[in-house]
Amino acid sequence: MSITDIRYTKKEWESYLPALRTFSESTLKASYMVLVEGKxxxxxxxxxxxxxxxxxxxxxxxxxxxxxxxxxxLVPVLVWVTKEQVKKVEKYAVSLGGQPDQ
Structure with missing residues (x-):
């Protein structure tokens, strides 16, 4: 499948945004226009x-x-923990097969 054949619905795109949060606004805008709007x-x-x-x-x-x-x-999960617990929670998530935030 070519990159030009890939399409996502607006709902799918919105559900994927947490995985893309490290991308620049301009990359996200251009990607949305291609992958969702079909431009x-x-x-x-x-x-x-x-x-x-x-x-x-x-x-x-x-x-x-x-x-x-x-x-x-993978699905994003948001939990509130103390600063002291962050590394432990990340390590646990990776031990279950999750991937660290990028």
């Missing part, structure tokens, strides 16, 4: 003032991150 790389490049290649690289990174999370069937 071409060239069209998005014109709209956001970037090169087609820059848009392609950003979308490719986004898809790779989503595929990694989907392949592992």
């Amino acid at each position: 071409s790389f060239a069209e998005v490049a014109r709209d956001v003032g970037a090169t087609r290649q820059t848009v392609h690289v950003g979308v490719k990174r986004t898809v790779a991150r989503l595929e990694k999370h989907n392949a592992a069937q």
Whole structure:
């Protein structure tokens, strides 16, 4: 499957945002336009003032991150713990097969 064939619904995209929180706003905007709205790389490049290649690289990174999370069937979990507990909770999550936040 080509990167140009990949599409997500708005609901799917919103559920994936926690996995993409380290990405820049411009990468997220361009990726949304391609992956959800179905716009071409060239069209998005014109709209956001970037090169087609820059848009392609950003979308490719986004898809790779989503595929990694989907392949592992990971879902984000938010818990409130004390600062002292953070490392212990992260270590426990990894021991269960989770992946550290990136």
